[in-house]
Amino acid sequence: MPTDSRMSAEISSEARIMEVVCAVLFDQQGKVLVCQRPEGKMLAGKWEFPGGKVDAGESFEEALHREMHEELDCEVLIRRKLSPVLHAYESLTIRLHPFVCSLGEDLPRALEHAAISWVESSELNNLDLACADREIANELLLSS
Numbered sequence: 380m381p382t383d384s385r386m387s388a389e390i391s392s393e394a395r396i397m398e399v400v401c402a403v404l405f406d407q408q409g410k411v412l413v414c415q416r417p418e419g420k421m422l423a424g425k426w427e428f429p430g431g432k433v434d435a436g437e438s439f440e441e442a443l444h445r446e447m448h449e450e451l452d453c454e455v456l457i458r459r460k461l462s463p464v465l466h467a468y469e470s471l472t473i474r475l476h477p478f479v480c481s482l483g484e485d486l487p488r489a490l491e492h493a494a495i496s497w498v499e500s501s502e503l504n505n506l507d508l509a510c511a512d513r514e515i516a517n518e519l520l521l522s523s
């Protein structure tokens with residue numbers, strides 16, 4: 380078992396792992412942004428932290444800024460990185476790299492999600508979160 384990342388499921392050693400970044404984006408009141416995945420995409424209807432796949436040749440930070448513009452039309456400030464989460468869904472295995480971020484000047488707009496919402500960290504576990512995100516939510520709760 381890898382020791383540098385938390386495992387939330389058994390991972391086959393042959394599985395191809397998709398690198399995904401996400402923003403744990405806080406507003407000035409300490410609320411965190413959650414986004415609902417749209418119809419037609421994997422995990423439709425689940426809540427997640429905004430982000431997406433890292434493209435070839437991109438750093439995690441570059442990918443995060445690109446996704447924030449594509450999905451939310453906003454600039455964020457990256458504050459720190461949390462531990463990556465390795466999670467095997469039935470159809471793919473992802474390594475999710477969470478970054479704690481704060482808002483830049485613009486408020487996010489939902490360009491690709493079904494809905495977006497600002498919630499207290501303590502409310503995260505009441506949401507129907509994507510499985511990989513539960514560990515992040517738990518880490519936030521422990522540190523708040």
Ligand SMILES: Nc1nc2c([nH]c(=O)n2[C@@H]2O[C@H](COP(=O)(O)OP(=O)(O)OP(=O)(O)O)[C@@H](O)[C@H]2O)c(=O)[nH]1
Nearest residue numbers: 399401421422427428429430431432473509510511512
């Ligand atoms: N963005 C994001 N994806 C997540 C999270 N948790 C999680 O399991 N995933 C999974 O990671 C994978 C990649 O995310 P994505 O579909 O948002 O990536 P993307 O924006 O690049 O997709 P696209 O190819 O439709 O543009 C999906 O299978 C998604 O379900 C999360 O918190 N944020």
